């Protein structure tokens with residue numbers, strides 16, 4: 001449950017990794033996952049790459065300012081390689097991160113390891129300039145995965161809704177990754193750590209680019225297993241009984257008895273969210289899930 005926060009906390013991964021500063025930083029992380037659902041993760045060691053329209057390299061007979069243009073910073077000839085490096089680096093940061101989250105909730109560090117899935121996903125998102133106040137992405141909570149790790153450029157536009165109903169700007173902080181609780185983690189913690197509504201307001205004069213990375217949940221996780229784990233996990237998290245009581249029966253399509261496992265719930269979510277794609281590639285499932293949605 002988000003509170004009436006006015007800013008988004010900054011968590012330093014290198015301080016979590018350092019035994020001397022770890023406990024102080026775990027307290028910052030605990031506040032973020034309990035009360036806000038959002039944080040900036042800094043000092044991740046992740047590389048950044050710039051891309052642009054292909055240009056030739058600068059040569060000495062050209063003006064010095066021409067050096068601002070040049071070839072994109074491909075580490076080699078293949079985008080595939082770059083994306084794979086990003087996803088494997090981000091996966092490792094994600095694995096470390098959920099261990100620190102477990103510790104900040106006073107749980108054994110490996111508590112969430114068993115929930116991690118194989119295929120995390122990333123997107124390269126472009127928001128072209130639009131009229132003031134235009135929607136980039138409408139208000140939503142992230143429905144896929146445990147946590148979302150978002151690299152954003154310096155343009156801004158991401159906003160997070162607090163409990164008072166105010167939209168708080170997630171102003172870009174260079175070198176940071178914005179991390180937020182997704183509904184998979186909300187389900188696993190029985191709603192004690194809940195996702196927070198957010199949106200993107202389109203830029204007005206400069207294109208915004210962002211790269212969300214959605215940390216996967218194990219697809220074959222079944223409802224009964226999830227329920228048992230959730231009860232055990234919630235019992236160990238040191239929050240008030242009141243908060244635990246409110247956490248019971250959190251409405252979530254991810255823990256619905258309608259679906260065999262997490263994988264089915266996620267596939268259904270994608271099919272319903274993208275009906276044209278769903279109709280084309282999964283016609284039988286599209287029909288089944290759209291009927292269920294209307295029932």
Ligand SMILES: [Fe+2]
Pocket residue numbers: 140141142198
């Ligand atoms: Fe989102």
